[in-house]
Amino acid sequence: MDYTIQHLQKTSEMLKTLGHPERLCIVTRLARQGSFNVAALQDCMSLPQSTVSTHLQKLRAAGIVEARRQGLEVTYSLKNEQVKQIVELLFQSTEGKKHE
């Protein structure tokens, strides 16, 4: 286990970045669909382009997603497996505890 201050800081920054409804929504979509470009994202979320782009840059700065340019479009995808695992952990529904 790695409890150094550096790792703690980097990790908390990642969590803070994930801790925003719109950004978390983006990440869950990426976890499901693999990847997409910014335009597709603007469609399903009704936010102005600059807002979406800014969120993506923050996710990128935190090491959560990565960008790949193909011509005019930029495709985003999850950068590391950890985030995917966390999302799966957080969003698996009540299966396994069938009360409620």
Added chain:
Amino acid sequence: MDYTIQHLQKTSEMLKTLGHPERLCIVTRLARQGSFNVAALQDCMSLPQSTVSTHLQKLRAAGIVEARRQGLEVTYSLKNEQVKQIVELLFQSTEGKKHE
């Protein structure tokens, strides 16, 4: 999988709360040690009492920890298993591709 807005909001609030170095540190300690009171926490972190207490209240409000009073002291512990799993995921060291 549960991608409702409510769950997304609650989850992102939890992640935001975890996304702070001191609070994440508290949570990793709880994951390792099980529980402790506020005084013990003030010792190992060099922060004023009010700061520590405020962090604990935020963790409590986000559903991450729970408090139990025993006389004068209050003992904190992790409230749900998910958080523990996330912490384990995040802090296993860099050669962590081995089996558990």
Added chain:
DNA sequence: TCGCAATATTACGATATCGCGATATGAAAG
């Protein structure tokens, strides 16, 4: 070259979160 489409960056007021001293509360003891 120019112009357009897709995306990124900048700028800035609004809002939220920060740390922490001061103060309040709650429980046990006297």
Added chain:
DNA sequence: CTTTCATATCGCGATATCGTAATATTGCGA
């Protein structure tokens, strides 16, 4: 009752993050 210990809450200036319009950049085709 009062004191004292452990913890919680309040108040507030400092700092950070918010959303988004405006502007800049990048890549492609004409």
